[in-house]
Amino acid sequence: MYVSVKGGEQAIDAAHTWQAALRRGDAAVPEVSITQLREQLGLAVDRVMAEGACADPELAAQALKQARGDTTEAAFLLRAYRNTLPRLGASLPMDTGAMRVERRISATYKDLPGGQVLGPTFDYTHRLLEFAAPIAAPPVEATEPAAAMPRVSDVLAREGLMARDAPSDAEPADITRDGLRFPADRSLRLQAMARGDEGFLLAMGYSTQRGYGNAHPFVGEIRIGAVSVEIVPPELGFAIDIGEITVSECQMVNQFAGNAEAPPQFTRGYGLVVGRNERKAMAVALVDRAQRAPELGEDVKAPAQDAEFVLYHCDNVESTGFVEHLKLPHYVDFQSELEKLRSLRARWEAERAS
Amino acid sequence: MTTGYNFAYLDEATKRMIRRALLKAIAVPGHQVPFGAREMPLPYGWGTGGIQVTASVIGSDDRLKVIDQGADDTTNAISIRRFFARVAGVETTESTTEATIIQTRHRIPETPLREDQVLVYQVPMPEPLFKLEPRVRESTKLHALAEYGLMQVKLYEDIAKQGEVATSYNHPVIVDGRYLMSPSPIPAFDNPKMDMNPAIQLFGAGREKRIYAVPPYTRVESLDFEDHPFRPIRAPHACALCRSTESYLDELITDDRGGRRFICSDTDYCAQRQRT
Numbered sequence: 001m002y003v004s005v006k007g008g009e010q011a012i013d014a015a016h017t018w019q020a021a022l023r024r025g026d027a028a029v030p031e032v033s034i035t036q037l038r039e040q041l042g043l044a045v046d047r048v049m050a051e052g053a054c055a056d057p058e059l060a061a062q063a064l065k066q067a068r069g070d071t072t073e074a075a076f077l078l079r080a081y082r083n084t085l086p087r088l089g090a091s092l093p094m095d096t097g098a099m100r101v102e103r104r105i106s107a108t109y110k111d112l113p114g115g116q117v118l119g120p121t122f123d124y125t126h127r128l129l130e131f132a133a134p135i136a137a138p139p140v141e142a143t144e145p146a147a148a149m150p151r152v153s154d155v156l157a158r159e160g161l162m163a164r165d166a167p168s169d170a171e172p173a174d175i176t177r178d179g180l181r182f183p184a185d186r187s188l189r190l191q192a193m194a195r196g197d198e199g200f201l202l203a204m205g206y207s208t209q210r211g212y213g214n215a216h217p218f219v220g221e222i223r224i225g226a227v228s229v230e231i232v233p234p235e236l237g238f239a240i241d242i243g244e245i246t247v248s249e250c251q252m253v254n255q256f257a258g259n260a261e262a263p264p265q266f267t268r269g270y271g272l273v274v275g276r277n278e279r280k281a282m283a284v285a286l287v288d289r290a291q292r293a294p295e296l297g298e299d300v301k302a303p304a305q306d307a308e309f310v311l312y313h314c315d316n317v318e319s320t321g322f323v324e325h326l327k328l329p330h331y332v333d334f335q336s337e338l339e340k341l342r343s344l345r346a347r348w349e350a351e352r353a354s
Numbered sequence: 355m356t357t358g359y360n361f362a363y364l365d366e367a368t369k370r371m372i373r374r375a376l377l378k379a380i381a382v383p384g385h386q387v388p389f390g391a392r393e394m395p396l397p398y399g400w401g402t403g404g405i406q407v408t409a410s411v412i413g414s415d416d417r418l419k420v421i422d423q424g425a426d427d428t429t430n431a432i433s434i435r436r437f438f439a440r441v442a443g444v445e446t447t448e449s450t451t452e453a454t455i456i457q458t459r460h461r462i463p464e465t466p467l468r469e470d471q472v473l474v475y476q477v478p479m480p481e482p483l484f485k486l487e488p489r490v491r492e493s494t495k496l497h498a499l500a501e502y503g504l505m506q507v508k509l510y511e512d513i514a515k516q517g518e519v520a521t522s523y524n525h526p527v528i529v530d531g532r533y534l535m536s537p538s539p540i541p542a543f544d545n546p547k548m549d550m551n552p553a554i555q556l557f558g559a560g561r562e563k564r565i566y567a568v569p570p571y572t573r574v575e576s577l578d579f580e581d582h583p584f585r586p587i588r589a590p591h592a593c594a595l596c597r598s599t600e601s602y603l604d605e606l607i608t609d610d611r612g613g614r615r616f617i618c619s620d621t622d623y624c625a626q627r628q629r630t
Contacts, residue, residue, distance in 0.1 A: 110423070112607040124433035126440070127395035150610040158612065210479070211488030255520070264516065 023068045037061040046246075046275030047071050051316060052078025053176065053195040055245045055274045072197070076317045087177070092230045092239055096249050096272070097151050099225040103278075106152050107219040108253060114149030119224065121278075152220040153251045153268055162253070162266045182308050189291055189307055193284040194273055196314030202279060204304045204314075205286035213290040213302035216255035217269065222278055224248045248273045250281035254289050259297050267296060362409040362442040368392055372410035372565070376556060379567035384529025385497070386480050391563040401434055402560030404457045404476035408438065411472060411556070412455055417445045419453035424461035424602065424619035431459070450622050460523075462544040464601045464623040467553035469570060475538045477559040480566060482526040482536040502534045505577060513582055522587060526577045529568055534577070543586040543602045548574040591616040596627035 024031065038045055038061035049060040052075040060078055067073035103119025106112055120140075156162035173181075173188040180192060193201055208215035226244040233240065250271040258264035269289025271281040290304040303309055313319060360366065368390075375389035394402040412418065418438050422431035426448040434457060435446050447453050450465040457474040467473060483493045486504045496502070505526055512520040519525070525542040529535045537545055538557060548555065548568060555568040568574060578584035589603045594615045601623055603616040618624035 109607055110425075110604045113610055118429065124429050126433070126437055127397070148610075155607055155610060158610070211484040211486075214485060258516070 019068075023066075032065065034058065034061045034065055037064055043276060044069070044071060046277055047198060047280075048074040048078060050274045050277055050280065051075035051195055051197060052082065053274075054078050054082040057275075072316045072320050076320070079317050083176075087174075089231050089233070090171075090174075091242075092232065094227045094229060094247070096223065096227055096247065097149070097154070099149075099223055099227050099247075099249075100244070101149060101223055101225040103225070104149055104221065104223040105219070106221045108152060108221075112152065112155070114147050149223070151223075151251065153253070156220070156253065156266055160265070162268060163262065165268065180311055184307050184311060186288070186292075189311060190270065190272065190284070190288060192311045193271070193287060193314060196284075196311075197316035197319070198277065198280045198283070200314050200316070200319075201283040201287060201310075204290075204310055205283035207302065208286050208290045208304045213293075213304040214298065215286060215290060217252045217286055217289065218254075219282065220251040220253035220268075222248070222250045222281065224276055224278060246275055248276055248278050248281040250278065250285040252282070252285040252289055267292065359441055361414070362412050362438070363395070364392065364406065364409045369410040372406055375565045376407065376410065376567060379556070379565050380554070380569050382533075383568055383572050384527075384533030384535040384566060386564040386566045388563055389565050391560045394560065396433070396437070398561040399478060400430060401457070401459060401476040403558030403562075403565070404459070404474050404560075405434060405437070405558070406560060407474045407556050407558035407565065408455060408457050409442070411474075412438065412442055412444060414442070414444060416454045417447045417452055419447050419450065419456045419622075420458075421456065421461060421463070421620075421622075422459040423604070424463070425621040427621060448622050450620075460539050460541075461602070461619060462540060462547045464618070464620045465626070467551060469552040471553040473551075473553050473555045475540075475555065475557045477536065477538045477557045477564075478561075480536055480557065480559040480562050480564040482534050497533060500532065502528075502577075505534060509577060509579070513579070518585075519578070519582070525584070528575045528577060530572050531575075535566060535568075535574075537574075541587070541602055542576070542584070543588050545574070545576045545584070545586060550574075589616050593618045593624060593627075596624045598624070598627060 038057050041061075041064070042057075044064055045057050045060045048064050048071050049055060049057060051071070052060060052063065054060070056078075059081065060074065063074035063077040063081075064071070066077060101114075101117055101119075103121065104114065104117040106116060110116075153162055157164050173185065173191065175188060175191045175195075180188065184192070207213060209217070224246070226246050228241050228244055230239040230241050232238060248271075250269075252269035252271075253266045254269060255266065267289065269285040269287075269292075271284030271286075271288060273281045273284065287304050287310060290302065291307045291310065293300050293305045298305075300306060362369070364372070371390055375387045379385065379387045391403065391406060394405055396402055396405065408418070418435065419426065420431045420435040420438075422428040422434075425431065426435075438444055439446055450456065450463040450467075454470065455472045455474060456463065456467075457476065459476040462473065481490070481493050483496060483502075483504060486508055487493045487496065496504070509519050509521075512518065521542065523541045524536060524539040525545055527535050527537050527545060527548065537548060550571050550573065551568070552570050554570055557566045557568075559565070576584040588601075589605060591603060592599045593601060593603060595617050598618055601618045601620055604619045606615050606617065608614055618627075
């Protein structure tokens with residue numbers, strides 16, 4: 001019971017006990033282990049990892065279990081934990097061109113160096129429930145690609161058809177340290193979206209396809225796989241490899257920009273997400289391109305093009321917090337509203353009577 | 355199919371509803387008819403509109419061909435072909451001439467179609483005006499009034515700014531002198547094939563829940579200006595496999611030093627030519 005005025009402490013304890021019991025479910029059914037979640041609900045784990053902004057599948061699986069499968073709650077748990085970790089340094093830019101690819105597809109070229117690698121995917125499955133228990137899956141090992149896989153955006157750039165993004169050695173913004181500031185540069189926007197809510201970004205990306213943002217996108221390339229992370233410890237002065245993380249990268253090719261200074265050419269929308277999450281990488285790439293509107297001299301008219309609108313609202317830890325805070329007590333404010341309303345009504349009635 | 359699903363997946367009442375929409379679409383060429391699109395076991399945007407149209411017109415004696423980007427061997431085409439083989443048990447073919455129904459994404463076959471054939475297009479955005487007017491209530495009004503000035507102005511602005519029309523695919527058409535219609539994202543190269551085509555052309559948009567059609571032998575004109583006539587584009591090369599200089603070509607990258615070759619996008623057409 002939502003006890004009024006006093007007795008809150010007992011109520012909270014009882015509620016949490018009940019929640020814990022529901023989380024466990026029927027005690028006659030074996031409890032799932034964190035390892036099982038990590039191995040068998042990998043995409044949920046990856047989503048939590050991305051939105052929780054912490055590349056650690058083990059912790060993400062733990063958060064998912066603790067949150068009863070609520071991915072937003074789990075991302076929140078993970079965010080809260082990662083916040084307590086020290087920032088020891090920044091990595092060098094990752095070279096996704098040298099990715100150990102498990103999936104790499106291009107929708108713009110039927111064939112290209114390194115080939116199309118379909119990899120593990122739900123694409124082209126028929127969404128029919130498998131009522132019989134699925135057959136045990138034989139183990140599959142990724143085969144090494146026969147040739148190097150240059151990025152499609154680089155291939156286009158070599159011909160001058162793709163606008164090159166200016167390289168920069170400037171220290172990138174760090175959203176985990178400084179929060180958002182506007183105008184937000186591209187690194188900040190991409191960071192915010194990398195940990196933003198998949199559903200929100202999906203809807204924003206989708207809106208650009210439906211006329212709200214004037215997108216003409218092609219998937220130049222999607223690649224998913226393991227990338228080395230390198231750091232340069234100050235005491236060594238050279239780069240060392242500290243391990244690999246799995247990321248999803250999408251490069252959207254967009255039609256004709258071009259103005260007085262630049263010839264008509266393709267421009268890029270870019271999305272990079274930690275873990276296997278191609279849907280979100282694609283959505284981020286769409287929104288990234290939409291948000292480049294001011295830089296490319298396009299009108300900013302649609303929600304997805306409005307960086308402030310998108311970035312302030314894409315963080316589900318922030319948005320769930322504020323939306324759900326509405327269930328907290330607001331007795332005091334509401335009381336003053338009540339009094340105000342009574343006063344206004346009295347005035348209205350008096351005026352009407354006169 | 356094992357059990358539990360009707361012939362061609364959809365139940366008969368749903369098929370009837372879709373057939374009614376199709377009849378209306380054929381009676382009003384180029385007009386978008388709303389229909390109650392169903393959830394399909396393939397994702398929205400992957401051909402659910404085309405699949406529902408095909409499922410509603412297919413019979414057990416049909417021979418189905420499915421192409422994507424002109425090719426029978428692209429993954430999504432294979433997936434859809436397998437789907438119908440599974441849920442309808444129909445014969446499938448890769449031959450344009452042998453097929454009675456051809457479901458397509460983004461191409462019209464190079465081989466001319468016949469009166470006894472149906473071409474089913476998968477359509478992502480049925481509304482040709484959506485980039486200019488995203489509000490459906492407004493664009494519906496514009497169609498009702500045949501008020502297509504927006505689109506003409508857009509093409510004019512392209513010409514004024516770039517010297518030519520900027521659309522290279524999904525170039526809007528006027529059907530039977532009345533409705534502005536999206537030909538679906540086929541290359542502009544394919545637009546002329548729609549005009550006075552003997553086959554029935556059906557268009558299904560699942561996510562947007564619209565059906566439209568071009569009946570046989572109907573005028574289909576690509577929007578243009580007298581002094582800037584419509585210009586279909588193809589890569590100025592011969593196919594590396596069949597040497598065709600008439601067909602629409604795919605560009606393949608062969609290395610990262612600018613090497614490339616061109617081959618027919620229509621795999622059946624190319625294979626036929628290589629055989630003869």
